[in-house]
Amino acid sequence: MGKKLLFKHIDVPGIKDFTVYRSKNGYEAVEKALKTMSPDEVQEEVKKSGLRGRGGAGFPAGMKWSFLDRKSDKPRYLVCNADESEPGTFKDRYLIEHIPHLLVEGMILSSYALGANTSYIYVRGEMKTPIKILENAISEAYANGFLGKNILGTSYSLDLYVQPGGGAYICGEETALLESLEGKRGNPRMKPPFPAISGLYGSPTVVNNVETISAVVPIINDGGDAYAQIGIGKSTGTKLISACGNINKPGVYEIELGLPVEEFIFSDEYCGGIWKNKRLKAVVPGGSSVPILPAELILKTLQGEPRLMSYESLSDGGFASGSMLGSGGFIVFDEDACIVRNTWNFSRFYHHESCGQCSPCREGTGWMEKVLHRIENGHGNERDIDLLVEVAKKIEGNTICPLGDAAAWPVASAIRHFREEFEWHIREPKESMKRNYGIREKSILGA
Amino acid sequence: MVKVTIDGIEVEVEENTTILNAARRIGGDVVPPAMCYYSKLKGSGGKCRTCLVKVSQGSAKDPRPMPKLVASCSTMVQDGMVILNSTSPEVVDARKSVVEFLLINHPLDCPVCDQAGECDLQNLTYAHGLSKSRYEEERRTFEKIDIGEHIQLHMTRCILCYRCVYTADQITDKRVHGVLNRGDASEIGTYIKNVIENDFSGNVIDVCPVGALTDKTFRFKQRVWFSKPMDAHRNCSKCSGKVALWMKGNDILRVTGRKNSFGEVEEFICNECRFEKKKTEDWTIEGPRHISNHSVISQNHYENTFKAKLASRQPKEIYGNKDSAEK
Numbered sequence: 001m002g003k004k005l006l007f008k009h010i011d012v013p014g015i016k017d018f019t020v021y022r023s024k025n026g027y028e029a030v031e032k033a034l035k036t037m038s039p040d041e042v043q044e045e046v047k048k049s050g051l052r053g054r055g056g057a058g059f060p061a062g063m064k065w066s067f068l069d070r071k072s073d074k075p076r077y078l079v080c081n082a083d084e085s086e087p088g089t090f091k092d093r094y095l096i097e098h099i100p101h102l103l104v105e106g107m108i109l110s111s112y113a114l115g116a117n118t119s120y121i122y123v124r125g126e127m128k129t130p131i132k133i134l135e136n137a138i139s140e141a142y143a144n145g146f147l148g149k150n151i152l153g154t155s156y157s158l159d160l161y162v163q164p165g166g167g168a169y170i171c172g173e174e175t176a177l178l179e180s181l182e183g184k185r186g187n188p189r190m191k192p193p194f195p196a197i198s199g200l201y202g203s204p205t206v207v208n209n210v211e212t213i214s215a216v217v218p219i220i221n222d223g224g225d226a227y228a229q230i231g232i233g234k235s236t237g238t239k240l241i242s243a244c245g246n247i248n249k250p251g252v253y254e255i256e257l258g259l260p261v262e263e264f265i266f267s268d269e270y271c272g273g274i275w276k277n278k279r280l281k282a283v284v285p286g287g288s289s290v291p292i293l294p295a296e297l298i299l300k301t302l303q304g305e306p307r308l309m310s311y312e313s314l315s316d317g318g319f320a321s322g323s324m325l326g327s328g329g330f331i332v333f334d335e336d337a338c339i340v341r342n343t344w345n346f347s348r349f350y351h352h353e354s355c356g357q358c359s360p361c362r363e364g365t366g367w368m369e370k371v372l373h374r375i376e377n378g379h380g381n382e383r384d385i386d387l388l389v390e391v392a393k394k395i396e397g398n399t400i401c402p403l404g405d406a407a408a409w410p411v412a413s414a415i416r417h418f419r420e421e422f423e424w425h426i427r428e429p430k431e432s433m434k435r436n437y438g439i440r441e442k443s444i445l446g447a
Numbered sequence: 448m449v450k451v452t453i454d455g456i457e458v459e460v461e462e463n464t465t466i467l468n469a470a471r472r473i474g475g476d477v478v479p480p481a482m483c484y485y486s487k488l489k490g491s492g493g494k495c496r497t498c499l500v501k502v503s504q505g506s507a508k509d510p511r512p513m514p515k516l517v518a519s520c521s522t523m524v525q526d527g528m529v530i531l532n533s534t535s536p537e538v539v540d541a542r543k544s545v546v547e548f549l550l551i552n553h554p555l556d557c558p559v560c561d562q563a564g565e566c567d568l569q570n571l572t573y574a575h576g577l578s579k580s581r582y583e584e585e586r587r588t589f590e591k592i593d594i595g596e597h598i599q600l601h602m603t604r605c606i607l608c609y610r611c612v613y614t615a616d617q618i619t620d621k622r623v624h625g626v627l628n629r630g631d632a633s634e635i636g637t638y639i640k641n642v643i644e645n646d647f648s649g650n651v652i653d654v655c656p657v658g659a660l661t662d663k664t665f666r667f668k669q670r671v672w673f674s675k676p677m678d679a680h681r682n683c684s685k686c687s688g689k690v691a692l693w694m695k696g697n698d699i700l701r702v703t704g705r706k707n708s709f710g711e712v713e714e715f716i717c718n719e720c721r722f723e724k725k726k727t728e729d730w731t732i733e734g735p736r737h738i739s740n741h742s743v744i745s746q747n748h749y750e751n752t753f754k755a756k757l758a759s760r761q762p763k764e765i766y767g768n769k770d771s772a773e774k
């Protein structure tokens with residue numbers, strides 16, 4: 001059994017409620033920090049822990065905090081990013097639904113460290129239940145003196161608000177999130193300036209993922225060094241992985257970073273193997289934005305070393321033969337899954353979600369989707385494959401925010417590793433249609 | 448003051464100048480094209496990505512190159528920065544793809560578009576684009592919308608530069624203009640077809656780089672290159688009254704702001720000057736207006752001599768572009 005830090009008490013009945021949470025050492029980290037530590041000491045522990053952002057980019061949290069402009073006379077803000085909308089990623093929702101006080105506690109600790117007296121949790125608007133659960137947890141924390149004025153009799157005060165999101169994936173991008181939080185259209189901002197200098201209402205702001213902020217609780221309880229002991233290399237601590245697709249046990253798992261991918265997929269503690277005993281075909285290891293890898297490359301690196309669930313190992317080999325840990329949305333495909341169809345599906349998502357500000361993403365995502373749709377429906381052309389590669393390349397790196405990259409990578413990597421399958425779709429439209437959709441080829445393909 | 452080098456040419460500019468504005472100080476081929484940035488509109492820029500450049504040296508202090516191409520309109524210069532515009536194959540290539548992206552959903556209806564001849568997208572495509580489209584899918588289309596009495600919005604042609612949105616926000620006093628929907632379904636909205644009713648709304652026509660916002664008093668009257676631009680002024684209580692008149696014989700076909708060599712108006716003008724003063728008696732005519740040679744209008748311009756024409760289209764430039772376009 002791997003070590004559990006966030007999910008240690010997740011199965012305790014009633015852990016959603018303040019009293020039960022409190023009885024399981026809940027809010028002890030807040031007591032410890034507010035009564036015995038300075039804000040800088042809290043930040044120092046987070047730095048020592050080596051905790052990296054769990055929202056996708058993996059940027060060291062302690063370092064991000066240290067960029068916050070502390071000389072500014074404006075108020076500082078902490079904003080928690082709970083917009084979780086990436087296909088394949090559903091760990092934040094799970095955490096909020098099951099153990100909401102962990103996030104509230106993490107918010108208090110992090111806000112204290114950053115000197116923020118007003119903080120926000122921006123929750124994806126569609127998550128009605130988690131929003132209710134979180135609001136309830138927050139009012140319990142207020143009632144018990146862990147939020148509000150002079151927390152635990154100290155001079156520190158904090159107000160915590162939940163903001164339901166504006167209903168778009170792009171509002172998860174941190175600057176679009178801030179725009180949306182300010183009540184505007186969720187368009188990403190041009191960077192620089194970064195939020196640490198000019199974020200919410202032009203004030204210094206830190207935006208962190210739900211899981212990142214929750215991880216501050218065990219870091220303060222056990223110390224940064226203890227946290228850094230867990231994991232491997234620069235991938236310290238534990239990570240929540242939402243596993244889905246053709247596996248026996250889909251769900252959200254807390255793993256110690258460094259766990260072999262093979263063990264994660266096949267052991268009964270985690271995914272429990274491929275369903276119906278089929279063979280593994282491919283994995284998207286970090287949410288729909290990261291490159292897809294075929295079975296042989298997800299289990300072993302190009303050097304033949306076992307691939308591990310860590311930031312470094314999953315990206316070993318660059319995009320040529322590696323991928324990314326991303327947000328931890330682990331999507332598994334069995335031998336019967338159609339990569340073309342899946343790529344089109346992802347593409348459709350990014351086309352739908354592009355905010356439309358910058359031309360490469362606005363136009364390119366639609367272009368890719370339409371071409372993929374054609375291929376998938378038996379109207380592909382040999383030249384379409386190179387065209388897709390080309391369009392993906394022209395979007396990548398040329399956009400305002402990383403959504404453009406996120407749209408380009410799945411397409412580029414699917415073609416890189418499964419080119420024959422695309423070619424087969426184009427060469428044998430009837431066969432591929434039959435495989436994906438059954439018979440009816442006449443009505444779909446025409447005479 | 449900071450020193451930067453763009454395409455091998457050194458220039459000294461104030462701190463907090465963008466790369467684009469530094470390049471404009473030098474002028475000529477060094478200036479990246481800009482389809483969304485508009486110096487008079489706060490917050491504009493960063494969107495179209497035609498102004499991407501390569502920063503091969505970040506600054507004298509930190510000489511590392513920037514990892515990605517950057518939007519020159521919204522990236523500030525640093526002392527000792529080295530920038531490549533048209534001398535970087537990477538930039539030329541990226542720009543070509545941006546043009547391609549801008550065109551895939553564009554109707555290419557130049558033959559019936561009032562903007563033809565003074566269209567930034569047309570000029571950009573001529574200078575940087577491919578001669579053939581690889582796009583075979585359906586294009587997005589929208590119904591035409593009248594924005595008040597004098598302005599028509601033809602969203603199908605729009606490249607979503609947001610300039611009119613900023614104009615409506617900043618120049619006109621009531622915000623009834625924004626963007627609806629997302630991605631390539633985005634459209635310029637006027638709050639349930641609300642009319643932008645105020646004295647400066649007509650400026651959205653001048654800032655539009657394409658033919659998406661056109662002057663209804665001028666629609667289909669004349670190809671722009673067959674009309675003569677004249678500088679003129681009048682005493683106006685609302686604006687400076689300094690305009691460009693577009694004439695045929697003694698008839699005033701339309702009135703616009705005076706655009707500089709970067710396609711930006713020198714001053715915003717009021718609707719009265721633009722839409723209501725169409726008689727020669729209304730104006731004091733100063734003389735023919737010089738039109739910059741980059742525009743297609745200049746091709747038939749009476750003011751041009753043969754020599755000026757040659758200078759405007761240096762053979763090197765044309766063949767150079769053809770070369771890269773055909774590759």
Ligand SMILES: Cc1cc2nc3c(=O)[nH]c(=O)nc-3n(C[C@H](O)[C@H](O)[C@H](O)COP(=O)(O)O)c2cc1C
Nearest residue numbers: 053054055081083084085172173174208209212402
């Ligand atoms: C299109 C897009 C969507 C994103 N969605 C989310 C999201 O839903 N949740 C999240 O935590 N981060 C998301 N991110 C990443 C955030 O921009 C940001 O990096 C993150 O919230 C920082 O938190 P961290 O450092 O704790 O990971 C998204 C980024 C992009 C470009």
Ligand code: SF4
Nearest residue numbers: 355357358361399401
């Ligand atoms: S990359 Fe896409 S989502 Fe991001 S700003 Fe540009 S158009 Fe919007």
Ligand code: FES
Nearest residue numbers: 493494495496520
């Ligand atoms: S002019 Fe710079 S991005 Fe449009």
